[in-house]
Amino acid sequence: MSQDLLATFTELLSEEFGVPTEDVTPEATFEALGLDSLDVVELTLVLEEKTGVKLEDEELEDVRTVQDAIDKVQEKQA
Amino acid sequence: MKQVVVTGLGIISPAGRGLADAWEGVLAARSGVAVDEQLTEMGTPVTLCCRVPAFDPDTELGRGSARRLDRFTHLAAIAAREAVAHAGLSQGDDEAITAADPDRTGILLGSGIGGAETWAEEYPRYLEKGPRRTSPMFIPRMLSNTAAGTVAIRSGARGPNMTVNTACAAGASAIHVARDLIRAGAADVMIAGGVEAGITGLSVSAFAQMGALTKNPDPATASRPFDVDRDGFVIGEGAAVLILESAEHAAARGATPLATVAGAGASADAHHATAPPEDGGGAVLAIQRAVADAGIEASTIGHLNAHGTSTPLNDVAEARALRAVFGDHTDAIVVTSTKGVTGHTLGAAGAIEAVFAIQSLREGRIPPTANLVNQDPEIDLDVVAGAARETRLQAVLSTSMGFGGQNSALVFTPA
Numbered sequence: 001m002s003q004d005l006l007a008t009f010t011e012l013l014s015e016e017f018g019v020p021t022e023d024v025t026p027e028a029t030f031e032a033l034g035l036d037s038l039d040v041v042e043l044t045l046v047l048e049e050k051t052g053v054k055l056e057d058e059e060l061e062d063v064r065t066v067q068d069a070i071d072k073v074q075e076k077q078a
Numbered sequence: 079m080k081q082v083v084v085t086g087l088g089i090i091s092p093a094g095r096g097l098a099d100a101w102e103g104v105l106a107a108r109s110g111v112a113v114d115e116q117l118t119e120m121g122t123p124v125t126l127c128c129r130v131p132a133f134d135p136d137t138e139l140g141r142g143s144a145r146r147l148d149r150f151t152h153l154a155a156i157a158a159r160e161a162v163a164h165a166g167l168s169q170g171d172d173e174a175i176t177a178a179d180p181d182r183t184g185i186l187l188g189s190g191i192g193g194a195e196t197w198a199e200e201y202p203r204y205l206e207k208g209p210r211r212t213s214p215m216f217i218p219r220m221l222s223n224t225a226a227g228t229v230a231i232r233s234g235a236r237g238p239n240m241t242v243n244t245a246c247a248a249g250a251s252a253i254h255v256a257r258d259l260i261r262a263g264a265a266d267v268m269i270a271g272g273v274e275a276g277i278t279g280l281s282v283s284a285f286a287q288m289g290a291l292t293k294n295p296d297p298a299t300a301s302r303p304f305d306v307d308r309d310g311f312v313i314g315e316g317a318a319v320l321i322l323e324s325a326e327h328a329a330a331r332g333a334t335p336l337a338t339v340a341g342a343g344a345s346a347d348a349h350h351a352t353a354p355p356e357d358g359g360g361a362v363l364a365i366q367r368a369v370a371d372a373g374i375e376a377s378t379i380g381h382l383n384a385h386g387t388s389t390p391l392n393d394v395a396e397a398r399a400l401r402a403v404f405g406d407h408t409d410a411i412v413v414t415s416t417k418g419v420t421g422h423t424l425g426a427a428g429a430i431e432a433v434f435a436i437q438s439l440r441e442g443r444i445p446p447t448a449n450l451v452n453q454d455p456e457i458d459l460d461v462v463a464g465a466a467r468e469t470r471l472q473a474v475l476s477t478s479m480g481f482g483g484q485n486s487a488l489v490f491t492p493a
Contacts, residue, residue: 018141034142041214048211 005051005070012046026067033066053077082257083335083493085328086165086321087433088157088271092128092314092420096160100430101437104416105466107448111297111312111421120279123286124293126300127277128314128421146215147228148193150275153317153426154225155232158185158269162233165321166333167267173233175267177331178323184237184265185226186256187319188248188272190425190480191281192222198278225273237265243425244344245480246385248272249318250428250488254342256322266327271319272429282313288352290389301422302449303386303415304393304461311387314421318429320436335493337436340473341372347483353391358399360485361477365403368487374473377407379489381444381474383435386415387422392479397457399477412469413459418448428478428486435476436490442470 006026013019019033030040040060047069048054053076055069063069089096092110093103103110110128117125135144135152144152159173167177175183196219204212218224223241230239238259244251249272256270285291292310294300301312328335345367347360354361369376384396393415401408416434423430438444443466450463478486 017145018136038214038218039146045211045213054210 002070002074005073006066008050009066009069012043012050016043016046024066026065026070028066029064047073080261081325082260082322082339083325083328084320084337084339084436085323085333085335086161086167087336087436088160088164089316089318089430089433090130090153090156091316091318091423091430092130093416095131097164097433101434104419104434104445105443107419107446109298109448110314110419111300113297114277117279117282122279122282124282124291126292126295126297126312127282128312128423129277130316146219147224148196148219148275150189150193150273151225151228153275153315154187154273154319155228157271157273157317157319158229158233161269161319161321167321175233175235178267178327180234181236182266183235183269184256184259185229185235185239185269186242186252186259187226187229187270188242188244188252188425188428189222189225190243190245190248190274191276193220193224194276194278194281196220198280229269233269235269244484244486245482246422246424247428247478247480247484247486248425249430250432250476250478250486251344253320253322253339253429253432253488254344254486257339257342260322260324266324268322269319270322271317272426273317274423274425275315276424277313277315285313292388299449301388301418303384303388303418303447304453304457304459305450306452306454308388308390308393310389311417312421314423316420316423316426316430318426318433320429320432337439337490337493339488340374340491341368341489343367343371343487345485347485349483351483352481354395354479356395356398358395358402360483361396361399361479362402364485364487365399365475365477368475368489369403372473372489372491374489374491376404378472379404379411379475380469380471381435381438382411382413383431383438383474383476384413384415385477385479386417386447388417393454394456396477397459400459409460411460412444412462412467414444414462415447416445418450428476431476431478432488435474439471439474439490439492443468
């Protein structure tokens, strides 16, 4: 499940934001991948289209890394 | 009074990309008009337009930056980079200012519409998917001052940074205000110009509904300023940027001045939202003010790069305005409209045409008005048709008139 989500994030970050796929690791912070706070909100919109899960603003507050985001999505899917 | 010179030019237009290519395009009357696939698909009443040569924003600006920005900002950034490099303010292909104090370098751009494509893409998404799916990038992408802000981010210029809107005169107004900021001592260098990327289904449909666009479906003859058979303009897009600099600053850093911004004049028609007064009243004032500001004899003006949109009303009003200002000297002014090639690039037009007027001044060559076959007998002007004309020039004029009744005139003299 977590692997599938990592693949989803890798695909979205690569297609929508031009992030090289090899840079997308669970530990990578969105900041290090070149995304600012507006980009992260935009990412949640495409993520919702892909997974049906919408991360709200307040849920993004402590999201720093790709793994943080994956955990949030899994919590909401559970 | 501080003398202000032009030290760099950058342009991306339907006539071509880059100064050399665009200049060659207008000299050869190489039409930039084409049937647009996107507009055809949308079923707009008019499907002709003038696009800039295709480019890949990701390659030009970097993937991360390009996707955050509207097309009009892409165009502005490309033109600004060329102008900054041409002026020798940067090193290599990078637009970071290294040959002037970035804190004394400002930016003034004109745009009539701003991020038109962003509106066109985002509003349907809002209607279809609802408020909670609106892109957070919509505001920064769409704001008309984002182009100037982006050029600042990319160049490091931290001087005065503003965007003016006088619709189709915006590019010229920007040059006017930038020149004045240097005169006032607020900056040593100004990156000034105009930009527009407003070819969307909505804007084309609305311009068509106004009767402003030509109904002529033939790309080869659609944009024909001053011709008796003209019936409207062809919408275009593009950007042009001039580097303006105080003469002392340019001399101190050993830059080569290309021309002097000798005079600038602005006015309003105070008449009608979109139609010019028949006697060209507001335009008369703008031209008179520009010539007076230049402090030159009116008889030294040898060339006009006209607004010349190819609409029935504009071209006649402009001819009358010119005669009202110059009287018999009008016959000695060689006139052209480069919109026969570029179409009407709206907020970019004043800056694009300033670039061509400066090139005419530098080279003594005036491009022909493309597609001008039968000159309207009501337009009593010496308009160049067919091939470019060679003539030595002491001073050139460029005029721009915006919807809203806002007029701008610029006078350039040799450096």
